Amino acid sequence: MLTYIARRILYVIPILFGVTLITFVLFNLVGGNPVYQKLGKHGSEAEIQLLSKELGLDRPLHEQYLFFLKQCVTLDFGRSWSSNQKITDMLSNGIGASLSLTVPAFTISVLLSILIALGAAFFRGTIIDRGLVVFCLAGMSISMLVYIIFFQYMFSFRLGVFPITGYDPSLAGRWTYLILPMIIWIVVSLGSDILLYRTIMLDEIFQDYVRTARAKGLSEKVVMLKHVLKNAMIPIITNIVLEIPFLYTGSLLLEAFFGIPGLGGMTVQALYNSDFPVIKAMTFIGSMLYVFFNLVSDVAYAIVDPRIKLE
Amino acid sequence: MKLSRVVLVALVSLGISACTKKEDKKFANYVREALKTNIKGLDPVVSGDLYSSTVMAQIFGTLTQYSYLERPTKVVPYQADGMPQISKDGLTYTFKIKKGVLFHDDACFSNGKGRELEAEDFIYSFKRLADPAWQSDGFWIFEDKIKGFTAWRNEASKAGKADYSKPVPGLEAVDKHTLKISLEKPYPQLLYVLTMSPAMVVPRECVEKYGKDFQNHPVGTGPYKFQSWTRNSQIVLERHPGYMEEYYPTVGEPQDQANGLLADAGKRLPLNDGVIFTEIVEDQPRWLSFRKGEFDYLEIPKDYFDGAVVSDDLTAEYKNAGVSLSKTVGTDITFVSFNMDDPVVGGLGGKGKYLRQALSTAYNTEETIKKFYNGRAVSAQGPIPPGLGGYDPNRVNPFKQHNIEKAKELLKKAGYTEATAPEIHIDLPNGVTYRQFGEYYQQLFNTIGVKAKVQLHTWPEFQDKHKKRKSQVFSMAWGADYPDAENFLQLFYGKNASPGPNNSNFNHPEFNKLFEKAAVMQDGPARNAIYNKMVDIVIDETPWIFGVHRKDYYLTHGWFKNYKRNGIILNYSKYYRVDQEAKDKLKKKL
Known part of the structure; x- marks a missing residue:
């Protein structure tokens, strides 16, 4: 397994190299001129040239790309062109807010959806199962924006149960502001997750080993929890692990509506402002996390299913 | 089960309500304003966008400012002691700077106490605009206008580093409290641009201590001292205890008296204890928060306009809640x-x-x-x-x-x-x-x-x-x-x-x-x-x-006093007054 992991880590190099190249080319093709953004509406020709020099945009493209690679290796992306903030500070400030929202919401939604999917598989074909499928389909057909607008209006404004918007950076204080966005995240995620996990479990339920287990006289509870759930965990884990890297970017809509200063809003703002240092940092770190969690999911296969050997 | 759910909801509500009340008490007599976009920073040379400038205008001082009540608005002295002496050819402006104007207390000063503002502070602050290392978006205000200003910048660019000991011929500190600005050619807009954010004055020792992070530790001579900033969320400013002597204007437009805008005439500024700016990019939470009394005033978002204003007047629902409508044509x-x-x-x-x-x-x-x-x-x-x-x-x-x-x-x-x-x-x-x-x-x-x-x-x-x-x-x-x-x-x-x-x-x-x-x-x-x-x-x-x-349509709550909108005047917070007693009463109805 160690050889496999070492080889996969080596594969990361060309992947990340490709990501940096694509990011660089795309930014230079369609990213606009950051100097215009930075100088605002009054920039003169002379100022534009001077600032281009200061930002290093007058250097040949290959030099600029090599500088980008150096930043990736040292993980020092400098300062934002838009706000002049250190990118490491921006990331450390934003990641706490993003993860405080997404990690608990994601964990709860995964656990809930697995449990509900297991129940649906248990009651397969009954009115409960069918009702649940219809409910999930309806739920996932509604845009997150609609949930946000409705929940915020109803629970924050009308009933006053939660604050309308805001954020407290202290670890103890932030949860007051995060409960409602978390609930919305969970509600939005449940529909699609339940349907996916239910399908996976139903695939397992009709396997020969389940019939054998039942024939051995095991109770339905034991069959479901010990056999079906365990075997269904491989695709479920794949799905979960591949979603983890996206947690660090938070949720743009939830952050915007509930005033959570996370990385989602920061990234969109960077795109809007042609803030290339921030875009570079977010793209590179996002890719690294994605590649890493891909590897984690492969290793997790082997742990969950002893039949799988990593070579 | 049902009962436990009800208890849970009640507990959460009580908890939130307790937090809100505690915060209300802590920030009593603070002005609360919503910003509809996230601000970039709080350094006058690099954060020239409207909303950053708005926040900075409360923290930093300038030589001149706009009259708050008079229309059309006119330039009046701010931290300059009277209007400048202008030479006959319009090429030299001599400003006397008010004595006793203090920077906010900060660790960047030798004893932690804000020192007195001097003419050299303006020269240093203006030179920063021309220092290529700061990549300023405000250079244009003096570009080819102040004698030698553009040349100083070009020299700094060639040398790769600005030398602040080299003088700009058009900027001279005649004495500690006298600043002379000499121009390449007449520049009638000079007094206007001196009210703008790039012309705000900063203390050299603080900029040198914090470097590019000065934007996170703004230190100025304005009515409010920076207290905290949660990026993309909230900025809290508190009253500067050593703020210069400044008084609410005694002159306004004819209707200002009837509108209660001269009730505080002659009172010492600022009329409140601080300002809280909350950054909310989406219209719904901004609007709902205003309706709950979380903000003192708000521009009506487009999608909510028809619900609040009918036939160019406020609906009864809002009037009954003590809300007023203010209309102005924007410049x-x-x-x-x-x-x-x-x-x-x-x-x-x-x-x-x-x-x-x-x-x-x-x-x-x-x-x-x-x-x-x-x-x-x-x-x-x-x-x-x-x-x-x-x-x-x-x-x-x-x-x-x-x-x-x-x-x-x-x-x-x-x-x-x-x-x-x-x-x-x-x-x-x-x-x-x-x-x-x-x-x-x-x-x-x-x-x-x-x-x-x-x-x-x-x-x-x-x-x-x-x-x-x-x-x-x-x-x-x-x-x-x-x-x-x-x-x-x-x-x-x-x-x-x-x-x-x-x-x-x-x-x-x-x-x-x-x-x-x-x-x-x-x-x-x-x-x-x-x-x-x-x-x-x-x-x-x-x-x-x-x-x-x-046209700007703004709503103000009944407890909020002295609101008079003009898009060009940015250092407005010091004039606002919050009637806390009325606020406590009216907020209960919202």
Whole structure:
């Protein structure tokens, strides 16, 4: 397994190299001129040239790309062109807010959806199962924006149960502001997750080993929890692990509506402002996390299913 | 189960309510304002966007400021001790700086106590604008204006490092409290730009201590001291205990007395204990928070306008809650710009001119105001917004009166028939509203046979296109930086063509001559007469289809006093008063 992991880590190099190249080319093709953004509406020709020099945009493209690679290796992306903030500070400030929202919401939604999917598989074909499928389909057909607008209006404004918007950076204080966005995240995620996990479990339920287990006289509870759930965990884990890297970017809509200063809003703002240092940092770190969690999911296969050997 | 759920909800509500009450008490007598975009930073040389400037205007001081109540607003001294002495040739301005003005206490000072403001502080702060290392967006305010300012910058750029010990010939500290500014040529807008954020004064020792992170530790001489900032969330400012002696104005417009705006006349500023700015980019939470009393005042978001204002008046629901409506016409303009370099829609005189006039005449401003602005705008007849010198309220732009027949005649003059009319390409930024605008333009221009292709772009792409003169037609807006029509007329000056601010690339020899002549003249009837001639030229050539001047509709809660809106005045918080007793009562009803 160690050889496999070492080889996969080596594969990361060309992947990340490709990501940096694509990011660089795309930014230079369609990213606009950051100097215009930075100088605002009054920039003169002379100022534009001077600032281009200061930002290093007058250097040949290959030099600029090599500088980008150096930043990736040292993980020092400098300062934002838009706000002049250190990118490491921006990331450390934003990641706490993003993860405080997404990690608990994601964990709860995964656990809930697995449990509900297991129940649906248990009651397969009954009115409960069918009702649940219809409910999930309806739920996932509604845009997150609609949930946000409705929940915020109803629970924050009308009933006053939660604050309308805001954020407290202290670890103890932030949860007051995060409960409602978390609930919305969970509600939005449940529909699609339940349907996916239910399908996976139903695939397992009709396997020969389940019939054998039942024939051995095991109770339905034991069959479901010990056999079906365990075997269904491989695709479920794949799905979960591949979603983890996206947690660090938070949720743009939830952050915007509930005033959570996370990385989602920061990234969109960077795109809007042609803030290339921030875009570079977010793209590179996002890719690294994605590649890493891909590897984690492969290793997790082997742990969950002893039949799988990593070579 | 049901009971436990009810108990849980009640506990959460109680917890939140307790937190809110505690916070309310802690920040009693604080002004609470919502910002509709995230601010970039709090350093005057690098954070020139409107919302950053708004927050900074409460923290930092300037030599001059605008009169709060008088209209049209005029420049008055702020941290300068009286208006400057101006030499007869208009080339030298000598400012006396008020004695005893203190910077906020901060660890960057040797004993942690804010020291006295001096003339050298202004010289240092202005030099920072010209230091290439700061990449300032405010250099333009003194570029080629203050003697030796641009040369100092060029030298610093060549050397790779600015040498602050080298003097700028046009900036001189005559003594500790006297600053002399010498100009290359008369610059009548100097007193205006000295009110703006790039001209805010900062202490050198603090900038040197914090470096580029000064924006996170702003230290100024303004009425409020920086307390905390959760990026993209909230900025808290508290009253500066050592703030200079300044008093609420005693003079205003005739109706100010009746409107209660002079009730605090002569009182020491600031009239509150602090300001909390909350950054909320989405309309719904901003609006709902206002309705719950979380903010003292708010501009009504477009989607909520019809629910709050009917027949240009507040609905009873809001009036009963003690909310008031305040309306002003903004000093801005929206426009559709033609690229004058373009072979089809461009060119002075001739075919291009008639085509532009035809499209302008086909434009239906009244319908646009109803469809896109909820009626909150007035039709622009020229480039100068109301309230600025040179604005003529009686002016009627002949190409701004929606008339399809006349537009078709002009199209014929341009050498086209409805069948042979050219296809034009309109660039707009991304967004639902712009898409709707695009469709509307297509429909309008199609009435005279001109087919329009609309392309939506990300903002950087959009800006890149017109800055590189690649757009044929595009739509934009311009807000006043200072209350002088020059700020709008410079958008047609040939030397300011793209990538400068004149993105229509209008380059009319006579207009240019008049602009150069007016640029060195002081405000007055003679200059306004020249401005009028310039407007005549622009209207005739129609490099823009003039859109609208937008009206601001703001709501204020009953406990909030002394609110008087003007888009150019940014250091307004010190004048506001929160009637805490009334707030406690009224908030319960919300």
